[in-house]
Amino acid sequence: MRLAVSTLYGPLLWAGQFLLVYASESLFCRAGAGETHRAFALAVSVAAAGVLVVLVARQWRALSQPALDSVGVPLAGLSLLAIVWTALPSLLMASCTAAT
């Protein structure tokens, strides 16, 4: 279990960020707080990226199980890319605007 987490933390963090920023939009819009969704989404994204970078740095230093760490680190790299891409729409567009 611990091994699974130490390998999969990257995509797990992306999944958490994705779920939070996506699901929260409907809830914020529904609650009439659409204008704060952008700040929320960006805060979640920065937090996810920050945690990811810290974890990668720790893993890089420790390298206790070289074989599997060498899966965890590149996986985290791909996940960081996905986190940044997922954050971009919030940076560029206003929330709660219907597609027309």
Added chain:
Amino acid sequence: MSDVAETQPGAPPRHYDLPRPQKELDGLEAVWRLPTGWRVFSAINNSVVGYLYIGAAFLFFLLAGILGLLIRTQLAVPGNGFLSQETYNQIFTMHGTVMMFLFAVPAVEALGVLLLPQMLGARDLPFPRLGAFAFWAYFVGGLVFFATLFFDLAPSGGWFMYPPLTGTAFSPGMGADFWLLGIGFIEISAIAGAIEIIVGVLRTRAPGMTLDRMPIFAWTMLVFAAMIVFAFPAVILATMMLEMERAFGWPFFIAGKGGDPLLWQHLFWFFGHPEVYIIFLPAAGMVSMIVPAMAQTELVGHRLIVVALIATGFFSFGLWVHHMFTTGIPMVSLGFFSAASMAVAVPSGIQMFAWIGTIAAGRLRFATPALFVLGFIAIFTIGGLSGVMVAMVPFDWQVHDTYFVVAHFHYVLVGGMVFPLFAAFYYWAPAFSSRPLSERLGRWVFALMFCGFNLAFFPLHIAGLLGMPRRVYTYPEGLGWEPYNLASSAGAYMFAAGILLFVVDLFRNLRPTGGPAGNVWNAGTLEWLPTGNYSVRSVPHVEGRYPLWDRPDLPREVREGAHYLPRTATGMRETIVTSPVEGEPQFLMRLPTPGWSHVVAAVAMAAFFLLLVAKAVTLALICGVVSIAAMVAWMWRADPPDAGPVEIAPGVEVPTLVSGPLSPAWWAMVVLTMVAAALYLSYVFSYLFLWTVSPEVWPQADRMPDAAWTSGALASLAVSAAALLGADRVLRAGGTRIGMGGLMALGVSALVAATALDVGALRSAGLAPDKDAFGAVTFMAPLLQTQVTAAVVVIALFTLARLWAGRLTAARRVVFDTLRLLWLYALGQGTLGLILTHGFPRLMGGG
């Protein structure tokens, strides 16, 4: 007889001295002997079941392919009257449904069943009878489902079955019900197969085969099965809800009553998009096995491919809304899914470059499997690029629901799955047939399929850009679509000619009996070791990713019995269970023998679902009881008594009885609870989704049931939990039948009572499931809880019967351990359901 054991941990054991006594091989052959004549259908060996599985999947490929030809015949010229509109709708619905559910997923699952044990150095997968059950359920259910076409009863709402078209108002016949219950049932079979594969890959690898040394195909099957566990439950929930709406008027998808057809699309595509990768990843795994053998060099970037597989598995769950870009979802949300759609292209690119790198690093032998791999790379790359195009929201708006999308997904699915599958047929045939398939015919098959495919589908991109919509049974002339459609139809027939030639090749050359032709490609992985019905004669200690290249003498040593388990240690069928990461031997698992109970269970369960469609409820219930009885008969012998520790290699002894996390059964139940949890999370999503779209049907807090009911239900769950933990303690202490029996009866009764109290509470407040979407989604919680509670009740009765028969003791307790897991899950789900359905409306205070 044996050498002295190695002392340092993790080191490979010494070999057995050769030659081995003949009686060892005789014993192995005796316990693994196949039933003969028609009794071969009672066989559960992975080799027999794998063959049947692939044969059935290929049959459905041919049948759905014929439907595809009918579609292309109809569309060859404008205004064609070859098929009527209704018939065309049934045919295109069945083409998609059969290709996705009865061909693509079962075909890769079948290859997993056939190849994995040999590739991992196991004698068989850990639950052979479950695998055989999954096959029979799929085959019988699939045949009946397909036969609906001949009685004008087939579904006609598209393979995606969008409501409101598929609701009773617009699809009043039985066709949609056949889809919902038939496909729902076949998905259960796919999940059974996935559980088998996950536990098999993680626990039955050869000693020494660490995760890092595991072949890529096994990695892809692991990711594939994990994705099934999380993706399929969403569509199972959706089919349950749509069937409840059709049969009992629970309005989940009816907008006038607070439901939303978009909920179906969310649930369907939460399954449907990962489904594409569920199909593609194992095919990519096949390519990762074939390319190194064809290029005679190790796979470039092995570990990066593992990274890419895991990343694809995750990212593919963040793509589902890209099927819904035109449904009016807010712009920013579309942006999230567009971003994830681009992110998933990166790991796919990693795999592609790794294959190209491997081909460049070695010397590619241009045999038929290599041709199909090259065809795959070309076609899938085109499909991937048009995929990036439709991942862009503005472009997607232009081509949505046009033939551009049809062209795109055929490039992805046929390129990404069918071409690798044919590469696999040509590549692995010599591992199972005494003659390889024909190289000469194979080249023709490839040429016809490759040219035919591109002729059939490339022009459709242009037809789509010219505005030709999907799902139309005909089109008028003069719109400029004619040449593209005619070319496409010609290409489809050319493609079909290639398939026909392949069938000829199969009949001429495939010889499943008489021993395999052997390692004709000089491949490096374990499935090319000499095999019999028992898989390998002895199981080697794996020290690298390509053991046959590292140790050229290995096939001889294995065949002569120098390695692990060259005999049957307990006189039964056995396989070595190893630790999930390092592959250390932990346990000798005894496997079941041929029988009919799983066949009866599968056929009766298929009958149960299909008779429900025909509204023959009594007969359906009888079949349901027969199915459960057959399962009980099957499980009764599944947990043999302790045979003491046995030697599996010189100086290496392992136990024959384990419990808890060491036992494969425990792992299987953990995976099953994940399936149930995924289904329940989809339900929670549905609840909150409906609340966000129709808050007006949510009641005010004062119209909710009295809190005393809720407290009573929660207290009942607490009593159930206490009784379960008490029973666990009594069993550990070697306690009495009366004590155990009493506590279990109390616990199960309390679990049932909690659901009854829940329903009573909702009824007492005047809520009804058919009144509005709130009622429907609220009553769904006790319905789902009843499902899991029923499973707990059946297994608890089974456990009690074993206790009474003296087959459940403090040491031999696997049945109780697995029951406990499911029971604890049921308690958790029940608590969450009560908090959500009773607490949430009170908290939010209605719309």
